[in-house]
Structures are given as C-alpha cells and as structure tokens.
Amino acid sequence: MRQGRFLLLAGAATATAAAALSYIQHVTAPERTPPLYTAQDLCGAAYRIIDQHRLAREGHTGATVSLGYDSTSKSYCAVTVSDTTAGPGDMAVSLHAEGHPADERTTRSADYAGPVFTYPRGADVSWGGTAGPTTWHSQWVAFQ
Structure with missing residues (x-):
C-alpha cells in the first residue's frame, strides 16, 4: 500500500512540474508570427x-x-x-x-x-x- 501511495505522489509531482515548465516556456518565449503590416x-x-x-x-x-x-x-x-x-x-x-x-x-x-x-x-x-x-x-x- 505504501509503495502505491508513493508512485501516485511521484506521478502527481511529475505532472505538476511538466505543467509549470510548459507555462514558463510559454511566458518566456513569445510566439513568432508573421508581421501585421507590409x-x-x-x-x-x-x-x-x-x-x-x-x-x-x-x-x-x-x-x-x-x-x-x-x-x-x-x-x-x-x-x-x-x-x-x-x-x-x-x-x-x-x-x-x-x-x-x-x-x-x-x-x-x-x-x-x-x-x-x-x-x-x-x-x-x-x-x-x-x-x-x-x-x-x-x-x-x-x-x-
């Protein structure tokens, strides 16, 4: 039972870290889009x-x-x-x-x-x- 709880917590921590990394990359690296004007x-x-x-x-x-x-x-x-x-x-x-x-x-x-x-x-x-x-x-x- 203890090992199952540890795996569940480790999985939740990994998912949280991945979401935080995704947010940081989104905020710090603005998307490059074509110019608005010619x-x-x-x-x-x-x-x-x-x-x-x-x-x-x-x-x-x-x-x-x-x-x-x-x-x-x-x-x-x-x-x-x-x-x-x-x-x-x-x-x-x-x-x-x-x-x-x-x-x-x-x-x-x-x-x-x-x-x-x-x-x-x-x-x-x-x-x-x-x-x-x-x-x-x-x-x-x-x-x-």
Whole structure:
C-alpha cells in the first residue's frame, strides 16, 4: 500500500512540474508570427516598392527597410517592418532628398517604424533603417 501511495505522489509531482515548465516556456518565449503590416500597407496603395534591404544579425529577429515610389505624386516612402509581431524592439527609418531636410522616425514598436515621405523634385535620395542592433543606409541614389 505504501509503495502505491508513493508512485501516485511521484506521478502527481511529475505532472505538476511538466505543467509549470510548459507555462514558463510559454511566458518566456513569445510566439513568432508573421508581421501585421507590409511596406505596401504602410506607404499606401499608390506606392510601388522599388528597393528593400534586410536588417538582421545572426541570432536576432530582423526586419526589412523598404523604399516605395509613387509615380503620380513623384514622391518616395520609406518604412522599416519587423519580420514578426514579436520583433526586434527599437526600430528606425530615415529618408532624405538631397537639398531637403531629412525625415526620420524612431520607435520602440515591435511592428514597424515610419512611414516617412519625401517629394524630391528630381533630387537624389538616401534612405535606411535600424532594427535592434543592425543599421543600414544607402548611398545617394537616383531612381527616377
């Protein structure tokens, strides 16, 4: 009888430990799901995405900084979008038309930074972004 009671208690302890471990893993490891937004969503339907650059370091969740162009208004849009909804944390995006003030946005959002817009009127543009520990910026480019 004593041995049966011990096995019953040991089984209950094992089940409790397994449930606690499952809870800890669930709380400490957020589920990675696809991003809620795309660059197209954030810039708007009129903008065609013309260039992108991946922002990631080995072992880190990343993001993509994208540049869009609206041929009707002759304007550019830039946005940094996390790869997942549990993204890299601090993110930033910048867009600068030569001879014009830069438009920059920094956010602690896990989803995106931006969008930022410029109307360069024929000027070259420079754009870039940051996601967690990774930063990238383009050279001056003329897409028009």
